Amino acid sequence: MIRPAVPADAPVIAVHRSPDEVDAPERPVYAAWVADALERGLYVGFLAVSDGGEVVAGAGLTLLEWGPSRGDPQPWRARVVNVWTQPDWRRQGLARELVICCLQAAQERGVTRISLGTSEMGRALYEGLGFRASGTEMALVLK
Template structure:
């Protein structure tokens, strides 16, 4: 298993992680184009876990961080906020710590940029992971303030 940062060549894969259901297939090209632009502007950071098998590279998990131009606010001069997105793990390798590792890489990237506020949307199944990483419930979202 190897970890690497996402690149422009991953935009379609990231879109599939965002919209995994076939019913949402029409959304994928639009999202892939957005990811390509966000990567080019350095407003999307992401990481994937890959298996390098005989058939080439297979992505088995991923996580991304969207940087939002929020503007400074009272008590926080940092103009950016972070939103954790596209956390996905292939069912065959779930519960092995890959999501935690990739999310931690995203959190480290946010910290390196001075981002103090992060948010995410989550499912009940993943809430424990995010709580363990310091996120707190906030309505239908979870947030982390440093």
Template structure:
């Protein structure tokens, strides 16, 4: 029966499996996989990554993780750390059985046991109903900045001066490539 699986904690020996869940598309770059595996090894060792895996026989069919971040207190939450739900993946043949729901609820509980109050995640359209049902709400004020897009070379000037007494400009900190 398809629901015959166990849920167990992720261990360092699961890094390759978690990495495959994180980077499950065919066009993934090896550099990304290697970097994530190295990061994961370190965060598992320090306890800043907590993961749960669903296993059927010898095969891991689903997983979810919690990355514990030192974020600093925010309005309404004096706890400096928060949790980021990551690596939620279920093998196609095992979807719609409640496994992802159980795994995400489980990592939320693990985070609460660590004293975390605030959790966030990035949700696909397909996953949004699940997360809403678990109590997540949309938070539309977030934005992302990535170096290497060309946007970092935009110059900003102000009426302020830099430490040398010259008018401050972002040129003081950014150089053209």
């Protein structure tokens, strides 16, 4: 069963963000942000739940007030984040269903541009949903 995420799910979503990494100490900060963003409507999440009630997969959508741009008067952009499935639940279409829920949520909000980061393992999933690589972005980390 797929259900919308609620603020109480924020700790689980924080684990999905970094399930195997050593930055577990940062999870409470991210969980607090997710809970607040869910309440304010700036994060929309979906969770796949087993018959026993265990969250086995999830995906989220961060909504960003980007401002209108040339050729697109819609000020909102979205980014698909925190797509994760427990290893023993993979290859069953859960991630695809969850991302589709995110895309529908974006469309319901009038969002026309959606981005995401991917691994090689996830690339085929996203390409199958219409995402294309965009090599125009750059980043800088200010210290």
